[in-house]
Amino acid sequence: MIEAKCPQTVSCSDILAFAARDSSGGSISYSVPSGRRDGTVSNQNDALQNLPPPTFNVQQLQSSFSSKGLSMDEMVTLSGAHSIGVSHCSSFSNRLYSFNSTYPQDPSMNPGFAAFLKTKCGDPTVPLDVVSPNRLDVRYYKNLRNHKGLFTSDQSLWSDPSTAYMVKENANNRVEWAAKFGAAMVKMGSIQVLTGNQGEIRKNCRMVN
Ligand code: HEM
Known part of the structure; x- marks a missing residue:
């Protein structure tokens, strides 16, 4: 598990962006920039309003x-x-x-x-x-x-x-x-991302810290 090996370094948002690329089954390859931070709010309605x-x-x-x-x-x-x-x-x-x-x-x-x-x-x-x-x-x-x-x-x-x-x-x-x-x-993958001091690096991707 990444968090155990390397605490508070890799965000869940970055892991998802890498996973989205890798789940294409290898038919498409592109480099995914990293550095996204995770949100401190998680609300289903926010997603629905944006999709x-x-x-x-x-x-x-x-x-x-x-x-x-x-x-x-x-x-x-x-x-x-x-x-x-x-x-x-x-x-x-x-x-x-x-x-x-x-x-x-x-x-x-x-x-x-x-x-x-x-x-x-x-x-x-x-x-x-x-x-x-x-x-x-x-x-x-x-x-x-x-x-x-x-x-x-x-x-x-x-x-x-x-x-x-x-x-x-x-x-x-x-x-x-x-x-x-x-x-x-x-x-x-670069739309409205949190960087720098914004947000946090989640310890558990299922919940805010
Ligand atoms: C153009 C506007 C889009 C609409 C209206 C739309 C809508 C949807 C809907 C309704 C589903 C099925 C949800 C369900 O009934 O379980 C779905 C699935 C999916 N969409 Fe889209 N989508 C859009 C664009 C995108 C984009 C831009 C991507 C990624 C680049 C994407 C990737 C996927 C994938 C991978 C699934 C399958 C998820 C699964 O297997 O669980 N969609 N989409």
């Missing part, structure tokens, strides 16, 4: 990302992280059932994919990218082109012409996307 919900359209996503200094291209690039991990059905079930008064389900979703998701919703979670769930890759963008994005926020990147060409570009340029992804992760 866009999966029901957002491109305009809403853009305003959320730009409020943190991130561009539209960085937003589309970072969304590629949805090629790994899982989601609860509640994050997209609005697209499957009673969508609106005209459509029983979201017409921007491939009907076969919608039927598949309905069979999966009995499980606790569904893979974000059903084709290659454990690999961080450009499959996410290819899925969007096939109308197999899980969230409204994902599929809108293809529906909206202001981002569709970026989806196309990323889908066809794995190496270029990986480089942009690393750079955007470093930028995102």
Whole structure:
């Protein structure tokens, strides 16, 4: 354990930033600057207020990302992280059932994919990218082109012409996307960080000291 070997030196925030990079399964490598300090307050609502919900359209996503200094291209690039991990059905079930008064389900979703998701919703979670769930890759963008994005926020990147060409570009340029992804992760990892005498180094990442 780091804290036992080297007390009050490495923050939980830095450990998380390294872990986020390393959990990409080695397919993407970039250097993560360190020096973040941990907050002395931990509140679930703070996170929720800063994270866009999966029901957002491109305009809403853009305003959320730009409020943190991130561009539209960085937003589309970072969304590629949805090629790994899982989601609860509640994050997209609005697209499957009673969508609106005209459509029983979201017409921007491939009907076969919608039927598949309905069979999966009995499980606790569904893979974000059903084709290659454990690999961080450009499959996410290819899925969007096939109308197999899980969230409204994902599929809108293809529906909206202001981002569709970026989806196309990323889908066809794995190496270029990986480089942009690393750079955007470093930028995102520098947003509103505590440094110097701010905050603290937590002894236990689950709680403030
Ligand atoms: C564009 C705006 C975004 C929205 C609306 C969004 C929304 C969501 C939602 C709703 C989930 C599933 C939560 C659940 O039901 O359990 C999720 C999972 C995830 N998101 Fe995002 N996200 C966004 C951007 C990002 C970014 C920028 C990253 C990282 C660079 C990211 C990485 C992930 C990962 C890795 C998971 C899977 C977590 C797991 O397996 O437990 N997302 N996201």
